[in-house]
Amino acid sequence: MPPRFAKPAAAALPLYPVAPEGLDALAAGLPGPARAWIGAQSFGAGPGEVLLLPGEDGGVAGALVGLGPQxxxxxxxxxAAAAATRLPAGDWRLAGELSAAEAEEAxxxxxLEGYRFTRYKAGAEQGGGQGGAAEAxxxxxxxxxxxxxxxxxxxxxxxxxLINIPANDMGPAELEEAARKLGARFGAEVTVTGADELLANDLPLIHTVGRAAAPHRAPRLIDMRWGDAGPALTLVGKGVCFDTGGLNLKPGASxxxxxxxxxxxxxxxxxxxxxxxxxxxxxLRVLIPAVENAVAGDAFRPGDILPSRKGLSVEINNTDAEGRLVLADALALADEEPGALVVSMATLTGAARVALGPDLAPFYATDDASAxxxxxxxxxxxxxxxxxxxxEPYEAMIEPQMADLDNAPSGGMAGSITAALFLRRxxxxxxxxxxFDIYGWNQAAAPGRPKGGVGMGARALFAALPKVLEL
Structure with missing residues (x-):
């Protein structure tokens, strides 16, 4: 079931998020049994640490959750989200001295902590969230x-x-289905340019990258539109449902x-x-070039020079740099209806992970105010x-001798920047x-962020839209 808050209830128990610096002051304001209990425990208000508070009747009267040192x-x-899976079932409310920002984050x-991916677990229901009788x-x-x-x-x-579902159940067709389901829910219009139409509709790079896939995993461009007022915002997302690397085949670990x-x-x-x-x-417009980068007799090759919708030719020096190719055609299409803002999001380069690690999303912006x-x-x-x-000096790195652009400059330097420069063209x-050059994966479980697929940059952009678009 979707994530939902509980309905207000008089019987909701208090949950006190607290830092070590504020523990003594908080304890001083609690009833005697709870105050004595805190003093007798080793609770130090470390991040995610939980301590149940006893009531005079011997039951649970509330709880503390640590925020860690300031x-x-x-x-x-x-x-504070760590408490969600460590508290007894029932209704809880945030209590104590919290700013509006702290309450919203908690x-x-x-x-977010309620999320569970159990699609492939026998006897389990997909999802998590609140509302069940046996959960906090x-x-x-x-x-x-x-x-x-x-x-x-x-x-x-x-x-x-969508990220957690394995590729055998999340190919281009299933990604299209997910977009159609979302569009139907909110009354958005969804159109799809199928494999047989990509060349006729001047989307050659999307076709070329995806043409080696099996027929039931054929390439396509998903186009969703919603809203008829306000500034135009176009989101372009890399939809490579599985990437073998193509003829530049990835090693197994990669x-x-x-x-x-x-x-x-x-x-x-x-x-x-x-x-x-x-x-x-x-x-709103959402464009998703959905492909599988597969290996077959008609796969594109290193050394090929390919046309693009923008009219720029692209020399292929590595078939494993395919994401920027499919994004290029989608971005060119988006650019034909100039609006207030175009945003692309992609799991694009390993260089971004080397530079910033898996937890921090690098982004590029053409204007300082939006950034x-x-x-x-x-x-x-x-x-x-x-x-x-x-x-700008790296522009020369993406300009080969025989074509307008190089999809994978040699040398291995500035890989994320050269990819971003390529897309900007x-x-x-x-x-x-x-x-955004995102990773899309949480390597280890953390409060509100279980191991597995994760969104990066979306909440930041959503929060920034009022300023960026002057809504």
Whole structure:
């Protein structure tokens, strides 16, 4: 079931998020049995640490959840969310001295903590969330927009589901089905350009990358539109449902997580859910080139020079740099209807992981104001991002001798930046363009973020839209 807060209830038990610095003051304001109990325990209010409080009748009267020391608070996002799976079943409410921002983070973290991926577990139901009789449920804090937080969490759950589903059940056709289902829910129009139509509709790079796949996994371009008022926002998500590397075949270890190579598509669909569910006043377009980069007799080859929708020729120096190819045609299409902002999201380069690791989403922006608004929003909503530069001197690295562009410059330097520069060549009419080079995978479980597929940058961008688009 989708993530939801519990209905307000007089019997909801208090949950006190507390830092070590505030533990003594909090304890001093509690009834005698609870105060004595805290003093007798080794509870230090470390991140996610939980302590149940006894009542005079011997039952549970409340609980504490640690936030960790103030000086190290930035090390753990959603620390209070750890309580969601450690508390007895029933209704709970946040209590104590919390700022509005702290209450919102704790509440959203609780919803995100409820996610479970159990699709392939015998006898289990897909999803998690609140509402079941045998789980702890949180009442939305006063002053928090509960509906907005639920929409954000549900969008994130959608992203996680799509990434976590293995490639045998999440090919281009299934990704199309997910987009159609989302569109139908919110009254969006979804059209699809199928494999037989890609060349006729001047989308040659999408066709070329996906043509070696089996017929039931044929390439396509998914196009969703929603909203008829407000600034135009186009989201473009890389939908490579599995990436073998093509003829430049990946080694086995590098192929293990390639089901997540459609993480950009999953993330823009999750973000689209947030936008549509909250009625954000934009004219939204979502473009997803959905392909599988497979190996077959008609696979594209190293050394090929390919045409693109933009009219730029592309020399192929590595068939494993296919994501920027399918994005190029989709971005060129988006650029033909210049709007306020085009955003691309993609699990694009290993270089981005080397530079910033798996937890921090690098992004590129063509204007400073949008970049500043995004960085500020990311910090505020615990969705960290970091701007990398469109470094102009590196333009020469993507310009080969025999074609306009090189899809994989030799030398191995500045791989994320050169990929971003490559994509920028296809967005020339839209005044503002942002690109995210995300990882889309959480390597180890953390509060609000279980191991597996995860959205990166979507919540930050959603929070930044009012400033970026002047809504």
């Amino acid at each position: 000086a190290r608070r930035a090390r753990t996002r959603f620390a 509440a959203l973290g609780w919803l 449920r949180l009442v939305a804090p006063e002053g928090v927009d509960a509906g907005r937080l639920e929409a954000i969490a549900e969008g994130e759950w959608l992203t996680r589901d 192929m293990a997580l390639m089901k997540k190579d459609m993480g950009g598509a999953a993330t823009v669909l999750g973000l689209a859910h947030m936008i549509m569910a909250t009625g954000t006043p934009v004219r 500043a608004a995004l960085a500020e929003a990311g910090a505020a909503v615990a969705d960290p991002v970091w701007r990398l530069p469109y470094h 296809f967005v020339t009419e839209t005044p503002r363009y942002m690109h």
